Amino acid sequence: MNILLISQCKKNALKETRRIIDQFAERCGERTWQTVMTEHGLNTLHKLLKRHARKNTAVACYCTYGKNQSTLKWIVGDRQQFNQQGRVPTQRRSQPILQRYYENNWYYGTAIQIMATLGALLHDLGKATVGFQNKLQTHTMAGDPYRHEWISLHLFIQMIAGCHTNQAMLTRLANFDDYQQQHPHWYQSLTTANQKVVNLSLTNVPSLGQWLAWLIVSHHRLPLCLRDERWNQSDESYHKINRDKQLQDSAYIENYTPEAFFSHLQAISQWVWSPQSQHRFPKQFWQLKQSITENKSWLSQLSRWANKALNHRNLIELAQQGTISNPLLLHLSRLTLMTADYHFSSYIVPEKQRPTSSQLIANTLRANVYNQELSQHLIGVAKSAAHFARILPSLTTELPYLSNLKPFAKRTTNKRFDWQNGAYDVAKSSALAAAEAGFFGVNMASTGCGKTLGNARIIAALSDNNTGVRFTIALGLRVLTLQTGQALRERLNLSDEHLAILIGGNVDPHHLIDNELAPEACESETSEYLVKGSESCEPLIEGDVDVVETDMDNQPLATIINDRKAKQLLLTPLVSCTIDHLIQASECLRGGKYIVPMLRLLSADLILDEPDNFDHHDLPALARLVHLAGLLGSKVLLSSATLTPDLVTGLFNAYQAGRKLWQQQQHKPALPIVCGWFDEFNQVIKSVNEQQTFQVEHQNFIDKRQQQLHKAEIRRQGLILPIDNYQTKQQPLFDYSVLANQLVAQACQLHDSYHDRDPVTQKQLSIGLIRFAHTKDVISLTHALYTKCEIPNDTQLHIVVYHARQLHLLRSRLEATLDNLLNRSKPEDLFKHIAIRQALDNSGAQRHLFMVISTPVTEVGRDHDYDWAIIEPSSMRSLIQLAGRVWRHRPNKIATSPNIAILGSNIKSLEHSQNYGVNTACFCKPGFESKTFLLNSHKTENLISHSLLKNINAIPRIIAPEVHHQELDSLILLEHRVMADLFNINTSTTEDTTRKSNVVTSYWQPDLAHAYCGHLQLLTPFRQQQMQQDDYICQYHPYDKHFCFRLAKIARQFPDDLNTGLNNHYISYESWEDVIAQNPQVQPWLNVDFYQEVQQLAYYEGEHAENSIMLKWATVTLNKEIKWYYHPWFGFYEKSIKI
Structure with a gap:
């Protein structure tokens, strides 16, 4: 391609730019280059320029073609040197501008800045105590009995004592130097009374004082507002019995107003109080070493910002409305304060300017090396907060966008994906309305219709052509995150600097409360950051970020956020990430891991896959x-073919409630939300202003979809396996050998109906999936297939076990092989695959059944195509999703007989023998059954109707059944009933139709105080683990063929000491050699040699890299309280059978 490069660089940046570009192109002017270059070469040049960009760098690249035609490819550095088309101004004029357009839109922008800055000046006053200062100076490991933010709150309350109006409080702060001269002992009551105050009432504190008090006490951890006094006791039995009861007080949830919050602020254990603290002198934490409030610079800043508050009309008007309940103001002010705290806490003071032991210290670098003086820290955080709040409104326009929208607009010629063109056109026609009112969309296209690319095109169509597109795709599984990101890079021809992929990381937002019963495992008061006195130095992002270096230092945000991963994630236009990272925006109760997700939501649209x-x-x-x-002004698109009406309606209500507050912040009226519905048949855009209208429009769309699905050819038919005698008097435990023989007989029948013939040998071949809910059943069945199963003559089984409890290295290899092998777009390629070819050639049998025995990891997002499937029922949702993996790539195949078999019940029910567990929740984990919602039968024949089995598709999920009784007599009714109850969607069959809100919907009720605390997050945590989990690393000894398992954190700390951190008493290697040899008609398939795989990866890393490969990739996460057994072919499993 013909390339033209124009430089508007200044000073030394011009020299650096010339040095780089001169290696690629010839100059045709002092600041101009022109050349012919390949796309790969241009990408290399682009990366080099971005990597070496400075604040004075400004380079534009154009592609020239045809007659006087050119298009802007990209700009590196200062974009203000060019316009949107890449043109350079001929003349510049400067004039004073009080506010930019985006600042005018933020009605309360300055109010947020003032409150966050005042909070910053006050947030660490509690570090001035004797106890805290001694901790920093002695580098002690003992935890504080009360955290410094709780002491800071008490000091602030003493500062404004007697002020009952906002005017009086702000005047006190503006003239606090005079006040403390008149009242030199204003803080003396701190040492005598406050240390006994566990419950604090702020009812008499004015509204802005309450706001400041909340910012001060929550700047590390959100309050935990549990009313029972005994919660602060260390009675473990009380906690275990009463925790759920205390948390699930619906009346408390529905009536928890801001006034109630401030009337009873409780020092909860593991929030600001540590009952396990063994500190020798706890009273020292209530005694000031020096008064920080006498510092002249600090007093000047406090006076300055208090006067600003007094003179800011919007803030005073807001204060007159009473206690602040607007969650947007609360979230953004806390975000501003915490971001500033993280930024300035990472600043290393020059050695000569560091404080001495006689001064008040804010934090340290290491033992006996002090970093920031306390007044310096408070003023520095305040300045950072003011600066960050000033640039916060500009994030939506100033952060990098993907400006080239041509790949999204490109028309597809494949008829199967033609609906994407219609979706793009419909969305494009509503782009302006969506920008003003918000957008909530639903993509319900069927499996295999290209929803991933369609979603990206819809969001791009809704974006501004002049700026470009920014969006985040949030997925549930790590492997799908990587798969989706790579697919978009390939299909849209995007480089890795345009699309970042974030994988890894763990989320456990409820550990504050789950771990408080185990002092050694709960809050790490002895952690590195706490000992240094600054938790605000913790990293903002965990996990791996797959994105190249960018010119981050030229972006406004780069001056505030120092964490490199955080900057990369924020400054990349498109992001594919596991939802664990993004959901921290609402679920993070402690620390700053919510900062980046919150900023990402503020600056990019959201696709939920x-x-x-x-x-x-x-x-x-x-x-x-x-x-x-x-709430943060983003557009949202849901993507799934099996969305229930109540789930969609509930999420719409959540979005609309947030968008209404965003419109208020922008000082705009609450407009009807632009809503979109998309599938392969219809694409519709409507403006909706209430739930009832949304439900009507959604039902209209679903009715049309249902009609089209009924017209389609039947591609998946099901049958129900009869229940056999899995338990006898001789065999009281569940007999997997009976099940194995039943499944093999059924698999052979499915194989006879649906198989292919090898063109070379004429042997029959089919690939089937056997899905169980739990790993233990996968392993038990596999063992029975090898040892106790009768295989028909002339039949060969090839089995592979696939589940999540496997080393990352081996699981990734297996998934890559399955992805390649089960791509059936070209059916003839299957017989060329080496894994198929070898299996056929090494056996004389005529019938070959290749069987993947798996858990629910196969259900979602895997681009696999099977010939048939056998399923243990868990829910209608899982059945429909897994059915989508049958003939996924072969749209012309029609089912003339069943190609899916379903067990007569799930294993948990069958283990209950005669009554099959009725009156017990068996269809759960996975499944929707619970004590509240019990099925009246556990037999599949009663739970799934014959009509649904005739044609398995998404209709039962997307259409709510019309019933007028309370009995739960089917899986699909159970699922719809649970969704209606969860999102408080009133129906004629729900028990309570009068409640205003519940534990879900209370979060977005504007008159409640749930934005102030983490109560709802504790009650309904995301991905709650029943047991604690640890990361382990497998290190293999090739000489004695010995597997060694170590705790990951210890193995990485001591990589060469293989005896440190051993956990072989929890994880044991188990040989299956004798088991596998018992039945020659059953052969393992797709097995990988662990050490051979390590050596292959180490070849690219360099000599002797095997250990580093294992430290990085031979990892697994397991429950720490279970005894595990391991084999490379079968993964990790509990001991439920004798090998």
Whole structure:
């Protein structure tokens, strides 16, 4: 391609730019280059320029073609040197501008800045105590009995004592130097009374004082507002019995107003109080070493910002409305304060300017090396907060966008994906309305119709052509995150600097409360950051970020956020990430890991992929995330073919409630939300202003979709396997050998109906999937297939085990092989695959059944095509999703007989023998059954109707059944009933239709105080783990063929000491050699040699890199309280059978 490069660089940046570009192109002017270059070469040049960009760098690249035609490819550095088309101004004029257009839109922008800055000046006053200062100076490991923010709150309350109006309080702060001269002992009551105050009432504090008090006490951890006094006791039995009861007080949830919050602020254990603290002198934490409030510079800043508050009309008007309940103001002010605290805490003071032991210290670098003086820290955080609040409104326009929208607009010629063109056109026609009113969309295109690319095109169509597109795709699984990101890079021809992929990382937002019963495992008061006196130095992002270096230092945000991963994630236009990272925006109760997700939501639109595939216990957290997206002005698109009406309606309500507050912040009227519905048949855009209208429009769209689905050819038919005698008097435990023989017989029948013939040998071949709910059943069945199963003559089984409890290295290899092998777009390629070819050639049998025995990891997002499937029932959702993996790539195949078999019940029910567990929740984990919602039968024949089996598709999920009784007599009724109850959607069959809100919907009620605290996050945590989990690393000894398992954090700290951190007493290697040898008609398939795989990767890393490869990739996360067994072919499993 013909390339033209124009430089508007200044000073030394021009020299650096010339040095780089001169290696690629010839100059045709002092600041101009022209050449012919390949796309690969241009990408290399682009990366080099971005990597070496400075604040004075400004380079534009154009592609020239035809007659006088050119297009702007990209700009590196200062974009203000060029316009949107890349043209350079001929003349510049400067004039004073009080506010930019985006600042005018933020009605309360300055109010947020003032409050966050005042909070910053006050947030660490509690570090001036004798106890805290001694901790920093001695580098002690003992935890504080009360955290410094609780002491800071008490000091602030003493500062404004007697002020009952906002005017009086701000006047006191503006003239605090005079006040403390008149009242030199204003803080003396701190040492005598306050240390006994566990409950604090702020009812008499004015509204702005309450706001400041909340910012001060929550700047590290959100309050935990549990009313029971005994919660602060260390009675473990009390906690275990009463925790759920205390948290699930619906009346408390529905009536928890801001006034109630401030009337009873309780020092909860593991929030600001540590009952396990063994500090020798706890009273020292209530005694000031020096008065920080006498510092002249600090007093000057406090006076300055208090006077600004007094003179700011919008803030005073807001204060007159009473206690602040607007969650947008609360979230953004806390975000501003915490971001500034993280930024300035990372600043290393020059050695000569560091404080001495006689001064008040804010934090340290290491033992006996002090970093920031306390007044310096408070003033520095305040300045950072003021600066950050000033640039906050500009994030939506100033952060990098993907300006080239041509790949999204490109028309597809494949008829199967033609609906994407219609979706793009419809969305484009509503782009202006969506920008003003917000957008909530639903993409329900069927499996295999290209939803991933369609979603990106829809959001791009809604974006501004002049600026470009920014969006985030949030997915439930790590492997799908990587798969989706790579697919978009390939299909849209995007480089890795345009699309970042964030994988890894763990989220456990409820550990504050779950771990407080185990002092050694709960709050790490001995952690590195706490000992240094600054938790605000913790990293903002965990996990791997797959994105190249960018010219980050030229961006406004780069001056505030020092964390490199955080900057990369924020400054990349498109992001594909696991939802665990993004959901921290609403679920993070401690630390700053919510900062980057919150800023990402503020500056980019959101695509939620397969939201209904999360466990229903995770949906409250998902609703909170959608609400925050609306609250921060983003557009939201849901993508799934099996979304229930109540789930969609509930998420719409969450989004609309948030968007309404965003409109208020922008000083705009609450406009009807632009809503879009998309599938392969219809694409519709409507403006909706209430739930009832949304439900009507959604039902109209679903009715049309249902009609089209009924017209389609039947591609998936099901049958129900009869229940056999899995338990006898001789065999009281569940007999997997009976099940194995039943499944093999059924698999052979399915194989006979649907198989292919090898053109070379004429042997029959089929690939089937056997899905169980739990790993233990996968392993038990696999063992029975090898040892106790009768295989028909002339039949060969090839089995591979696939589940999540496997080393990352081996699981990734297996998934890559399955992705390649089960791509059936070209059916003839299957017989060329080496894994198929070898299996056929090494056996004389005529019938070959290749069987993937798996858990629910196969259900969602895997681009696999099977010939048939056998399923243990868990829910209608999982059945429909897994059915989508049958003939996924072969749209012309029609089912003339069943190609899916379903067990007569699930294993948990079958283990109950005769009554099959009726009156017990068996269809759960996974599934929707619970003590509240019990099925009246556990037999599949009673739970799934014959009509649904005739044609398995998404209709049962997307159409709510019309019933007028309370009995739960089917899986699909159970799922719809649970969704209606979860999102408080009133129906004629729900028990309570009068309640205003529930534990889910209370989060976005504007008159409640749930934005102030983490109560709802504790009650409905995201991906709650019943047991603590640890990361382990497998290190293999090739000489004695010994597997060694170590705790990951210890193995990485001592990589060469293989005896440190051993956990072989929890994880044991188990040989299956004798088991596998018992039946020659059953052969393992797709097995990988662990050490051979390590050596292959080490070849690219360099000599002797095997250990580093294992430290990085031979990882697994397991429950720490279970005894595990391991084999490379079968993964990790509990001991339920004798090998």
